[in-house]
Amino acid sequence: MISKRMPAGRRNFDRFFSVLGMISIGIGILLLIIVIVGAVKDGIHMVSPDFLTRRLSPTRPDRTGVLTPMIGSAYIVGLTILLSVPIGIAAAIYLEELTRPSRMREFIQANVSNLAGVPSIIYGILGLALFVRAFQLGQTVIAAALTMSLLVLPTVILVTREALRMVPKAYREGSIALGATPWQTLFGQILPVAFPNIITGIILSASRAIGESAPLMVIGAATYMRKPPNGLFDGFTVLPIQIYYWSSDSRRGFVEVASAAIFVLMVALLALNFFAMFLRGRARRV
Amino acid sequence: MASQAAHPFAKPRSIRVWVERGLTAICFLCALATIFVSAFILYTLVVESAEFFRTIPLKEFFGSPNWNPLMKDGEYGIRALITGTMMIAAGSAVVGVPIGLMIAIYLSEYARPAVRKIAKPALELLAGIPSVVYGYFGLTVVTPLLKMINPAITTYNAFSGSIVVGIMILPLVASLSEDAIASVPRATREAAYGLGASKAEVSLTVVLKAASSGIIASILLAISRAIGETMAVTLAAGMTPTSNIDFTKAIGTMTAYFVEVSSGDVPRFGPQYTSIFAVGLLMFLLTFGMNLLSRRLVRRIQRFG
Numbered sequence: 381m382i383s384k385r386m387p388a389g390r391r392n393f394d395r396f397f398s399v400l401g402m403i404s405i406g407i408g409i410l411l412l413i414i415v416i417v418g419a420v421k422d423g424i425h426m427v428s429p430d431f432l433t434r435r436l437s438p439t440r441p442d443r444t445g446v447l448t449p450m451i452g453s454a455y456i457v458g459l460t461i462l463l464s465v466p467i468g469i470a471a472a473i474y475l476e477e478l479t480r481p482s483r484m485r486e487f488i489q490a491n492v493s494n495l496a497g498v499p500s501i502i503y504g505i506l507g508l509a510l511f512v513r514a515f516q517l518g519q520t521v522i523a524a525a526l527t528m529s530l531l532v533l534p535t536v537i538l539v540t541r542e543a544l545r546m547v548p549k550a551y552r553e554g555s556i557a558l559g560a561t562p563w564q565t566l567f568g569q570i571l572p573v574a575f576p577n578i579i580t581g582i583i584l585s586a587s588r589a590i591g592e593s594a595p596l597m598v599i600g601a602a603t604y605m606r607k608p609p610n611g612l613f614d615g616f617t618v619l620p621i622q623i624y625y626w627s628s629d630s631r632r633g634f635v636e637v638a639s640a641a642i643f644v645l646m647v648a649l650l651a652l653n654f655f656a657m658f659l660r661g662r663a664r665r666v
Numbered sequence: 667m668a669s670q671a672a673h674p675f676a677k678p679r680s681i682r683v684w685v686e687r688g689l690t691a692i693c694f695l696c697a698l699a700t701i702f703v704s705a706f707i708l709y710t711l712v713v714e715s716a717e718f719f720r721t722i723p724l725k726e727f728f729g730s731p732n733w734n735p736l737m738k739d740g741e742y743g744i745r746a747l748i749t750g751t752m753m754i755a756a757g758s759a760v761v762g763v764p765i766g767l768m769i770a771i772y773l774s775e776y777a778r779p780a781v782r783k784i785a786k787p788a789l790e791l792l793a794g795i796p797s798v799v800y801g802y803f804g805l806t807v808v809t810p811l812l813k814m815i816n817p818a819i820t821t822y823n824a825f826s827g828s829i830v831v832g833i834m835i836l837p838l839v840a841s842l843s844e845d846a847i848a849s850v851p852r853a854t855r856e857a858a859y860g861l862g863a864s865k866a867e868v869s870l871t872v873v874l875k876a877a878s879s880g881i882i883a884s885i886l887l888a889i890s891r892a893i894g895e896t897m898a899v900t901l902a903a904g905m906t907p908t909s910n911i912d913f914t915k916a917i918g919t920m921t922a923y924f925v926e927v928s929s930g931d932v933p934r935f936g937p938q939y940t941s942i943f944a945v946g947l948l949m950f951l952l953t954f955g956m957n958l959l960s961r962r963l964v965r966r967i968q969r970f971g
């Protein structure tokens with residue numbers, strides 16, 4: 381694009397600007413590597429099958445493991461998905477397929493976008509007042525899961541709507557023209573096509589939920605808890621909260637445990653993310 | 667739906683019709699549930715805040731420079747928390763916005779598909795790293811580096827907090843600004859090229875100007891994210907609320923206060939408990955306002971773009 385007759389000053393600025401852009405991209409990619417390496421380097425040597433299967437030890441950094449918080453995370457994220465996905469998909473189907481543009485729809489849509497922008501810790505405050513106190517569920521797995529469900533619900537709705545919107549209009553028109561009802565069209569045509577993208581969105585929501593700790597902190601995760609939870613009404617702790625406690629623990633050796641736990645968390649998250657990217661890549665080809 | 671009942675060839679089978687109506691009703695209720703979530707959030711925050719302001723007068727809340735509710739004679743000066751939150755918001759914007767914006771320009775105006783193919787997923791992963799991991803990174807990597815430059819910096823400091831939150835909001839600025847830049851019509855660029863402008867000149871003047879409301883929207887959203895950011899800020903910048911603006915020292919944000927209260931046994935009654943909701947309400951209004959403004963701006967580009 382640059383004309384040979386352009387004055388040297390402008391030409392140099394043009395080159396400078398494109399180099400600046402490349403450097404910025406480089407910084408972005410480098411940051412990804414630096415943050416991950418920086419966070420796992422102190423503790424990666426501690427990760428072993430033992431580390432994964434041992435319970436928490438409040439006093440001995442060399443004897444502690446991540447079984448307790450891992451089971452806590454699995455419980456809470458599993459329940460969260462179970463609770464929020466059906467409701468989220470149903471709401472998205474209603475907004476996208478079953479209703480025509482109206483004030484009501486507009487209002488619900490704006491409300492969902494607003495909810496998606498509410499800081500996660502506010503959901504924690506809501507959970508504390510509503511589930512822990514008003515419903516008297518206490519600081520339990522189920523209170524945590526209910527809170528997290530409210531937190532991920534807007535995201536599930538948004539990704540499902542996005543997936544439904546990517547289904548070509550012709551599919552709907554073809555099906556309706558053959559005499560199918562809206563629900564037959566939905567089950568027969570739209571959902572099968574949108575399915576991989578919906579799953580991708582749900583996996584990404586789940587990975588967000590696994591890393592989330594602030595709202596659970598407010599709900600009241602157990603500070604020290606040896607045994608993993610074994611039921612909906614047990615106390616809980618999750619991997620990121622345990623990482624927080626270990627990171628701010630001034631006793632020798634616990635910072636390394638935090639780093640080792642970060643390694644475990646990051647492996648789980650990266651696996652989920654790559655799986656989601658793989659699914660999305662396949663969905664695009666179909 | 668009315669349209670299908672009116673179909674001349676349709677033989678409505680009553681069971682199917684009723685099942686479908688039932689399913690539609692369920693879906694409607696699920697969509698309606700989201701409104702209840704918002705209503706619950708607002709109701710809890712307002713009701714408990716009202717309780718809080720019955721014991722702590724507004725004059726102390728906005729007048730006192732100290733925030734110390736967990737002491738015996740608690741001090742409730744929100745200014746200290748707002749100072750901390752605004753320091754992180756401003757600091758992280760200084761770190762994250764220029765690089766994020768530069769990435770957005772480069773990705774949409776310059777980058778070859780191969781570069782995009784690497785950069786986009788990398789940014790997505792950067793955005794997917796949990797907050798607590800950034801906190802650990804700030805505490806154990808960024809702060810020691812800062813200490814090498816300036817030994818006066820304390821273990822918890824606003825500098826480190828701003829840097830990690832800046833890294834966290836960078837992908838958000840990059841992807842939302844890129845969307846805004848991509849929606850600038852081709853003809854606008856071509857007109858500028860036709861007048862003899864270089865690529866950098868086109869990007870910096872014409873494209874940035876045309877995409878400006880979308881870019882401002884992305885920055886607002888990023889700052890609102892920074893305000894709500896919790897674990898990273900708490901781990902890197904500490905929880906010592908102060909009204910002094912000193913980036914080398916520990917500060918306390920609104921979010922860090924929630925963590926501090928929750929780390930101990932949350933008191934069940936009194937202003938200590940209700941203060942959570944008063945701070946929460948303020949934070950909700952702050953982020954809600956910014957998100958709303960941001961969406962207004964985005965809608966404006968869609969209309970004129």
